[in-house]
Amino acid sequence: MAAENPDVMQIMELLLTAEIFNQSPSLTENDLPPSILAHYLDFDLQGVERPIVVTSQDVKKIYGIDNAPDLLRLLPFIHVEDSGSRIGLLDFDLAAGWFGGRDTLPAMQRNPVLAHYYQKFDPNVSYIEARVANKPVRRETEGAEAKIEDLWEEGGDVQDLLKLVTIKTPEGGRDRLADLVLTEDQREEIAKAGKALEYREYLRHIGLYEIGKILFVGPPGTGKTTTARALSQWFGLPFIEVKLSMIISHYLGETSKNIDRVFVLAKKLSPCILFIDEFDFVAKTRTSDDHGAIKRAVNTLLKAVDDISLVEDGVLLIAATNYPQLLDYAAWRRFDKVMSFTLPDLVMRRKILGKILQKVHADIDLDELARLTEGSTGSDLRLVIREAVLNALLEDRKQISREDILRALDEFNRRNTDYRQNTNS
Ligand SMILES: Nc1ncnc2c1ncn2[C@@H]1O[C@H](COP(=O)(O)OP(=O)(O)OP(=O)(O)O)[C@@H](O)[C@H]1O
């Protein structure tokens, strides 16, 4: 058997996987290997769009190989489009035969799409077994439920702690990334976190540990909490949510212990997401001349954040704050990523409105409404639409008129102004 350039073999695996997937309606996104799935998964569709098209840019993004057309030039069954950079198979049977004749059994055994095709020819390949071996990053839900059940069986300490944190299975929450409008940067950070999860072993191997602690920063109502929760479903990881004010203020003497317990819990549930909301609470207590116990607690927290690692412990840590300016360097430097949540611009507002109104019969031009809501957050937009829906329901209408919405917007703006005046005085 010929030894081939591993890059060529990876590209060939991708091309064949795409082609077989496109031709076989019975195969689903869950049959795709994680790296291919992560690349082609559509945030909005919550699925993979058929047909899967492969370009040199795709190859670069998935495998970091940037000279695909050159590498493939000598293979007679490959076609590279001159205009674009689309890469296709001229002759599937020839390509499949070529690939099958090389040292590719391991690929067939772990890639269900390939297995689906090659099991017809090779008794060592089984689609069902490949499905079991193929663990996409998301949908890794089975173990999680059992682990959470086990927690409830445990004794006093854990029971007390469970009152202070919220734990959800990946399917347990109702927040979905598909309902959120995210910026390109945010999507990219999410994709990177997904890769880090997927390639934990590799990252450990090369000694890259400073990964997997993300700070969400932005004004109230811009989607920080919702995004964190939605990531649980997206990555198929259980979710532990902690509000710092809860564990710090309620049990002053116990605070340091609670913090340690939360992190121990996260390691027990690993792989999981640990979400620490209201992280600025750290800052508030640091600057004020508070009780020594709080200072100790803050130091415990910062040390715990230091000690936990995605690569080693399988815990993706997300913290959120409205007040980044309150955080001092000691807190900042513990995060390897800062994801900004900003007020949505016109285009984003238009998209958010589209999502909110998806199932609502509303007679309004979304472009107009987007223009009228400058300065509003996603949360504001939801509130306005909710009021409009309720106003219409008062008259037993499920059809929302332009007037309903404009009136709700007006009320919302008035209330907002009142609020600002009251809080400024
Ligand atoms: N970009 C967005 N796209 C779609 N919906 C959004 C967006 N931003 C906010 N929302 C909606 O607004 C509501 C409030 O968002 P969320 O609670 O996540 O904000 P937050 O940033 O955590 O706010 P806070 O800082 O007050 O905790 C949610 O229902 C969310 O779906």
Ligand SMILES: [Mg+2]
């Ligand atoms: Mg929040």
